[in-house]
Amino acid sequence: MSRWFAPGTWWYALPLLLMAGPFMWVLPSVGAGSAIAGLAVLYFHRDPDRETPAAGYVSPADGTVSVVREEDGRLRVGVFMNVYHVHVNRAPTADAVQETTHVPGAHRPAFSKESDRNERLHVDFPDYRVTLIAGAFARRIHPYVEAGDTVERGERIGHISFGSRVDVLFPPSVTREDLVVERGDSVRAGETVLADP
Template sequence: MARDPPLASVLPFPVVDEAWRLALAPALVGAATLPFLPPVGVALLALALGTLWFHRDPDRETPGAEGIVVAPADGTVSVVREEGSRLRVGVFMNVTDVHVNRAPIAGDVREVRHRPGANRPAFSKESDRNEQVAIDCGKYELLVIAGWFARRIHPAVEPGDTVDRGQRVGHVSFGSRADVILPADVDEDDLLVREGDAVRAGETIIAERE
């Protein structure tokens, strides 16, 4: 069984496992540099702490009502549009948002696909061509789209997994977008959000079917 790092109990917030690896180098170099070059040491230690804070992973209370779709990410709704015969709702994750992604609807994971691509700002229209990971659950898809700085998308599910609504399905480092291609039976009248709305992963209801 994996053990939490020694400092895990000291942090005032939980973080994803990947955060410790990313924070280790600046923390070690910062601690070694602090006695000799205090400003540099402090800056590196602050970078390590900032990396941990960025990768925080708070618990969420997911609504239990039937027929609802919850937000896949924290952030601002940046895309609401038709995608063929279905609707796409995209959430832009700013650098200050939690970057853990959650399943908008319960389902069975059929496929997890990685598509290489560009790294344009995740809030721009051209970001649809960016690198992305698609979690295909049959009746819906969750697309995690890298931003200009994000290079690490970490899915936490694989084909054959069953996910509950609001369950953690992965995370992404340093800014990006999470889009849901909604089930075919969700139409515009079912949407409860519009572009510019703030949402929280696993908690905010973005659509409700009759």
């Protein structure tokens, strides 16, 4: 489905844009700042369509691969989203959502090791998990799916307002040999294949 912005964007952007008009007459610098901030919010929450490949586990986020590690015999890949990246997140492959779990926590920079203790949302599928992790400035994780939903590869599953990281904990059957990315690579949500088992 085509849309311009992530759901709820106008709750952030509209007050700033509405304030800009009156302030332009009284305090032009404040009005201009408010308008710029409103436009920045719209840009941050943009939601372009993507061309999803027919196979493989695609990236759940736009950004840079910042984590590649093994945990209890499973591979984790994390994608750090900078402020200029699209922050709408997508399903790595087609599957049914088993559970979504919100975990409260800190708001450390999403690129740091300390971010492992940040606020997060786990989206559990039968064989793998996607985790949306709030960053230093991110204060809201917005899930689009819940238990019982079925998603297609590359389908939107949520977004994080103002920052963060998204991790994929792959099934045990996915190994490092299946990875087609490495730390430092740039990826696009729903388009870039992370692993092709």
